[in-house]
Amino acid sequence: MKATFRKSMIWLHTYLGVILGWLLFAIFFTGTLSYFTPEITRYLMPERGSISQSQQLMIAHSFSYLNKHAGEAEEWRIALPLERSALWSVQWREGKQRQTVTFNNQLAARENETETKGGLFFRNFHYTLQLRGYGGRYIAGIAAMAMLLAIFTGIYTHRRFFKDFFTLRPQKIKKWTTDFHALAGILTIPFCIMVCLSGIFIYAIMYLPYTANANFERGERGVNRQIIPSLPSLQLDEKVIGSDNLLSEPPSTSTPVPNYAHILEKIANQWREPNSIARITVEGVGYKNSRMIVERSKATTVSNRADRLVFETYTGKSLEGYDDETVPAQIRRILYGLHQANFAPFGMRWLLFGLGILGCALIATGNIIWVTQRKKSAKQNPFTLALVEKGNVAAVAGLILASVSFFIANKVIGQDVAGRAQLEVNTFFTVWALSAVHAFLRIKAAVAWKEQFALASGLCFVTVAIELVLFRDRIVRSVEYLDSVYLSFIPAFFASGIILYWAAKKIGLRITNAEIVAKNTKPSTYEK
Amino acid sequence: MITLVFILQLLGFLCLMLAMNKHVKQAGNSRLLTQVLRVLPSPPFTQLVGWMLLIASSCLALTRIEIISIAIVWWCCTLSAALLTVALYFSSLCDT
Numbered sequence: 001m002k003a004t005f006r007k008s009m010i011w012l013h014t015y016l017g018v019i020l021g022w023l024l025f026a027i028f029f030t031g032t033l034s035y036f037t038p039e040i041t042r043y044l045m046p047e048r049g050s051i052s053q054s055q056q057l058m059i060a061h062s063f064s065y066l067n068k069h070a071g072e073a074e075e076w077r078i079a080l081p082l083e084r085s086a087l088w089s090v091q092w093r094e095g096k097q098r099q100t101v102t103f104n105n106q107l108a109a110r111e112n113e114t115e116t117k118g119g120l121f122f123r124n125f126h127y128t129l130q131l132r133g134y135g136g137r138y139i140a141g142i143a144a145m146a147m148l149l150a151i152f153t154g155i156y157t158h159r160r161f162f163k164d165f166f167t168l169r170p171q172k173i174k175k176w177t178t179d180f181h182a183l184a185g186i187l188t189i190p191f192c193i194m195v196c197l198s199g200i201f202i203y204a205i206m207y208l209p210y211t212a213n214a215n216f217e218r219g220e221r222g223v224n225r226q227i228i229p230s231l232p233s234l235q236l237d238e239k240v241i242g243s244d245n246l247l248s249e250p251p252s253t254s255t256p257v258p259n260y261a262h263i264l265e266k267i268a269n270q271w272r273e274p275n276s277i278a279r280i281t282v283e284g285v286g287y288k289n290s291r292m293i294v295e296r297s298k299a300t301t302v303s304n305r306a307d308r309l310v311f312e313t314y315t316g317k318s319l320e321g322y323d324d325e326t327v328p329a330q331i332r333r334i335l336y337g338l339h340q341a342n343f344a345p346f347g348m349r350w351l352l353f354g355l356g357i358l359g360c361a362l363i364a365t366g367n368i369i370w371v372t373q374r375k376k377s378a379k380q381n382p383f384t385l386a387l388v389e390k391g392n393v394a395a396v397a398g399l400i401l402a403s404v405s406f407f408i409a410n411k412v413i414g415q416d417v418a419g420r421a422q423l424e425v426n427t428f429f430t431v432w433a434l435s436a437v438h439a440f441l442r443i444k445a446a447v448a449w450k451e452q453f454a455l456a457s458g459l460c461f462v463t464v465a466i467e468l469v470l471f472r473d474r475i476v477r478s479v480e481y482l483d484s485v486y487l488s489f490i491p492a493f494f495a496s497g498i499i500l501y502w503a504a505k506k507i508g509l510r511i512t513n514a515e516i517v518a519k520n521t522k523p524s525t526y527e528k
Numbered sequence: 529m530i531t532l533v534f535i536l537q538l539l540g541f542l543c544l545m546l547a548m549n550k551h552v553k554q555a556g557n558s559r560l561l562t563q564v565l566r567v568l569p570s571p572p573f574t575q576l577v578g579w580m581l582l583i584a585s586s587c588l589a590l591t592r593i594e595i596i597s598i599a600i601v602w603w604c605c606t607l608s609a610a611l612l613t614v615a616l617y618f619s620s621l622c623d624t
């Protein structure tokens with residue numbers, strides 16, 4: 001314990017940052033990219049062009065396809081595309097086997113889809129650290145708890161900043177870094193508390209299993225069963241015959257067609273926003289008491305569970321549906337929804353992305369400040385200092401490099417190469433490891449920073465070049481269909497390239513200035 | 529609507545900063561802010577205007593955006609953006 005409470009807080013803030021900074025940066029950076037998970041997946045899959053068909057037409061086509069190809073299935077699912085994902089698919093289940101087919105804008109089933117992890121790679125890495133089943137989610141949870149502690153202790157550490165009311169002192173780089181660290185901290189306080197707290201809540205039962213195990217029969221599953229409402233199980237006995245169907249036209253095939261037109265009319269009166277349906281599930285296909293569950297899009301709710309309506313499949317009659325969720329379940333869903341931000345419209349998504357990047361900058365500047373201060377005081381063990389200083393390069397610049405490499409790998413690995421999804425992931429980790437080796441081989445960390453930023457900048461421009469050269473047809477098609485999601489990636493990479501180049505240039509200038517100062521001071525020392 | 533909320537927040541923070549002696553010095557480097565300072569009454573009143581503008585922005589967001597929970601998220605996001613903009617603007621004045 002330190003002499004004063006504030007000193008203890010400063011100590012805790014400093015060492016939480018130094019010990020967990022790299023991990024937190026990786027979680028924050030990949031989490032920030034995850035705000036655009038469906039968009040990234042779409043960018044990495046050339047066949048995912050925009051879908052401009054009306055929901056009614058897509059539903060009609062999906063049912064007609066399922067009727068033709070999956071008449072004997074027990075369950076059908078239709079996932080309708082959002083502008084973000086452009087993924088329109090149907091899925092059916094026969095016994096334990098599930099089959100999925102995706103469609104394009106021309107209503108044709110896509111035969112070969114690009115094998116890629118897409119944006120899900122960053123999302124999964126963000127909370128499992130690619131260690132699912134090996135404690136990755138526990139590590140991420142500990143990091144989130146540490147981040148919360150670091151935020152609260154940071155308020156004590158940087159309390160002068162509140163007094164000064166947000167002044168950045170641009171004249172001196174060290175002061176500017178400290179000010180920027182404090183400013184980024186203040187700006188992201190609500191954001192960081194929200195993401196850390198909601199992140200912990202998502203896996204709350206997993207992190208604290210004892211209460212669930214002590215009070216519920218099947219532990220976590222038992223809790224979920226109790227708090228998440230479900231529909232009663234279906235007793236399927238009687239098959240539908242022609243007269244049971246309210247459709248004006250008798251079905252041409254043996255499997256009856258659901259009375260979706262009537263259902264859609266009912267839904268249109270309740271859900272007024274455009275493209276309100278996200279998913280349709282038909283349980284007990286072909287049976288009299290089959291039911292259709294229609295799930296609303298998440299654009300109108302912060303919760304990660306949107307409204308659901310239940311109908312009798314073949315008569316279109318409304319059924320009772322799901323019970324209201326319990327308050328704990330609602331809180332958990334709202335926190336989950338806030339964390340994922342599926343509700344966020346375009347502008348808000350970019351603001352959240354910006355806050356995520358500020359969060360990354362907060363963590364990175366924290367670690368840089370530690371190194372700078374320790375260098376100044378010359379009290380730190382040189383090995384530890386070099387380890388943290390060079391580790392910072394690998395954790396920050398290396399991760400950026402690795403992420404851009406992931407995109408390039410997706411673009412240059414041939415479509416027919418077996419296991420290409422894994423190759424993309426391997427590229428990511430190989431580049432990250434190489435960046436660490438490079439950082440530790442360089443005598444001066446500043447040189448490593450400069451070179452890695454310059455390389456990352458170059459790779460961003462290479463990504464743009466690859467897109468312009470190899471995917472010209474896709475660009476033309478996207479311009480024709482005004483596919484803003486795909487097209488926005490090109491300027492985004494270009495802008496990232498410029499920012500990274502600017503950073504590399506700034507660091508380069510600092511190295512040159514430092515060398516000039518060193519040259520000028522050396523002779524005078526000898527003279528003395 | 530969100531742009532209007534953002535502008536109100538921006539003006540609110542500007543007033544709060546101009547109500548502080550520390551930032552009045554920085555504001556002296558900007559012709560525009562010098563003019564604004566001439567018009568503004570005493571610092572406590574400027575501070576009050578600043579807080580009122582921030583409250584007005586939250587009222588506007590809550591009443592004009594249909595879903596309250598989404599309105600709150602919008603407001604928090606634009607609040608950070610407004611604060612960053614004002615802080616960067618004042619920092620740029622230190623340079624000159």
